[in-house]
Amino acid sequence: MTPAIEIREVHKRFGSLHALRGIDLTVGQGEFFALLGPNGAGKTTLINILAGLSRATQGCSRVMGHDVVVDYRNARRALGVVPQELVYDAFFTVREMLRFQSGYFGLRKNDAWIDELLHNLGLTDKADIYTRLLSGGMKRRVLVAQALVHKPPVIVLDEPTAGVDVELRQNLWEFVRRLNRDGHTIVLTTHYLEEAETLCSRIAMLKQGQVIALDTTHNLLSAHAATQVRLRLNPNRLPDVLRPLLATEKAGCFHLVLNDYSGLEKVLSTLREANVSVEELEVSKPDLEDVFLQIMGKAGKEAAR
Numbered sequence: 001m002t003p004a005i006e007i008r009e010v011h012k013r014f015g016s017l018h019a020l021r022g023i024d025l026t027v028g029q030g031e032f033f034a035l036l037g038p039n040g041a042g043k044t045t046l047i048n049i050l051a052g053l054s055r056a057t058q059g060c061s062r063v064m065g066h067d068v069v070v071d072y073r074n075a076r077r078a079l080g081v082v083p084q085e086l087v088y089d090a091f092f093t094v095r096e097m098l099r100f101q102s103g104y105f106g107l108r109k110n111d112a113w114i115d116e117l118l119h120n121l122g123l124t125d126k127a128d129i130y131t132r133l134l135s136g137g138m139k140r141r142v143l144v145a146q147a148l149v150h151k152p153p154v155i156v157l158d159e160p161t162a163g164v165d166v167e168l169r170q171n172l173w174e175f176v177r178r179l180n181r182d183g184h185t186i187v188l189t190t191h192y193l194e195e196a197e198t199l200c201s202r203i204a205m206l207k208q209g210q211v212i213a214l215d216t217t218h219n220l221l222s223a224h225a226a227t228q229v230r231l232r233l234n235p236n237r238l239p240d241v242l243r244p245l246l247a248t249e250k251a252g253c254f255h256l257v258l259n260d261y262s263g264l265e266k267v268l269s270t271l272r273e274a275n276v277s278v279e280e281l282e283v284s285k286p287d288l289e290d291v292f293l294q295i296m297g298k299a300g301k302e303a304a305r
Helices: 043-051 072-077 094-104 111-120 136-148 166-181 193-199 217-223 240-245 262-273 288-304
Strands: 005-014 017-027 032-036 058-063 079-082 154-158 185-189 202-207 210-216 227-234 246-250 253-258 277-284
Touching: 005 043, 017 043, 017 202, 017 210, 032 043, 032 193, 043 058, 043 079, 043 154, 043 185, 058 072, 072 079, 079 136, 094 111, 094 136, 111 136, 136 154, 136 166, 154 166, 166 185, 166 193, 185 193, 193 217, 193 288, 202 217, 202 288, 210 217, 210 288, 217 288, 227 262, 240 246, 240 253, 240 262, 253 262, 262 277
Parallel strands: 032 185, 032 202, 079 154, 154 185
Antiparallel strands: 005 017, 005 058, 202 210, 227 253, 227 277, 246 253
């Protein structure tokens, strides 16, 4: 089956800045895929190349098999992008904007789908209001509708829930899940890592223009599945023999990292022998945010060598 997105050895330079350094990615049709990284990692640059807003210095990219440079018309028809920035025409109503957007893709009779988008995104009562009069959250909903108006098989959501309320976030994800179940490929960038952990089956992590991790969400979490233990002790001291397990010490609590739950009994036994009592104890597994910080930290140390 033709991949939804195929990126091969993509480099992008802005003068002396090497923003993308040989990106290789393949996203299968029907995937819910996350593209994660800190600010400046190159996520938006990569999306702009896919959308035809920027051209790679080297390498090639395809959307549904269509080269984004050679076969740009079909590549852009196959792609819908929700950008980070609020981009809108202040002198058109919401419905007019969606009709114009439909026209860009040659869709003359698209009102039924426009009405469905307005309904699912909570914009029905705003359909005939000028976009300049909408709140920031409502404008972001309009951007989502614009990206979906031509029913693209591949949808890229670049920070779609930044600055929006909880209700919109829940409604948006319910709608996007439905699109994914219907066969649409979804690529998500977000700083809300709990969203990526819940929604995405596979994740790529970028740092300084390079892919430093690429795997299923399950595998990434399993590979960094060390047990975390938070302890508040009396007296407030950690025996020296347990110091190698110490990750951080914050707010009077010791945060230890164990290979598995079996190590917890050894920790408690050591504390008893040292006449140190446990006032508070919390055991947890790492979430995607913990994994992200570990991977980014490891990559930073390796780059500094």
